[in-house]
């Protein structure tokens with residue numbers, strides 16, 4: 442892909458004997474909204490950690506905005522414009538929503554007053570404006586997910602890595618959150634999301650990478666990858682694609 446904001450080349454990482462990520466290369470186009478999917482344990486979160494600097498690759502390179510950032514610390518990458526969210530959301534429970542978001546703003550803004558003011562704009566972007574002065578501990582699961590998004594957005598990312606921001610939400614909350622993610626991308630932030638909610642992947646992502654057992658097994662538009670036999674088999678087991686085709690042919694006969 443041209444105009445790559447993030448580019449991985451031959452990236453691998455093992456934990457002892459477990460090859461969590463094997464020789465992965467991919468390019469995330471600036472301005473895109475894309476997804477990384479795969480069965481549980483495929484290596485998706487490890488990939489995010491390798492991209493953002495929480496883990497160092499055993500081999501391969503990571504480039505961001507044209508610079509080789511392999512092995513750079515997460516804080517340094519955040520300053521350059523790459524921020525990730527975490528699956529397990531851990532806000533400062535006793536602090537208000539406004540103060541929690543201001544923590545993210547402080548990456549680039551030292552003045553407390555200015556940070557708190559900027560937090561308000563970010564809260565509005567994710568639909569948290571009415572909750573600004575509540576303690577974070579008062580938020581529902583969906584509210585905490587929005588707060589995690591807001592704290593990441595507050596760092597003014599060029600690239601936002603979203604790790605399952607829809608996990609744990611009910612169908613209505615998912616439907617309400619999807620336009621928030623779309624809105625972030627429309628505001629010019631490049632977004633790469635790890636997501637198990639296929640409805641969201643199908644509706645939001647223009648490009649999808651599929652990881653299974655640490656290896657990239659498919660990539661393309663959502664409709665292309667979900668009709669790929671290797672992807673069906675990674676999720677549902679070896680031989681499934683053929684069985685499904687046979688069943689469909691039987692049903693049509």
Ligand SMILES: Nc1ncnc2c1ncn2[C@@H]1O[C@H](COP(=O)(O)OP(=O)(O)OP(=O)(O)O)[C@@H](O)[C@H]1O
Pocket residue numbers: 456459461479480481482483484485486487488
């Ligand atoms: N710090 C670690 N030490 C040892 N093994 C790890 C570590 N982190 C991840 N793993 C292992 O690496 C593999 C990939 O894990 P990872 O969390 O990246 O998968 P995932 O695709 O994000 O899974 P899920 O969808 O369930 O979150 C798994 O087998 C996991 O147990």
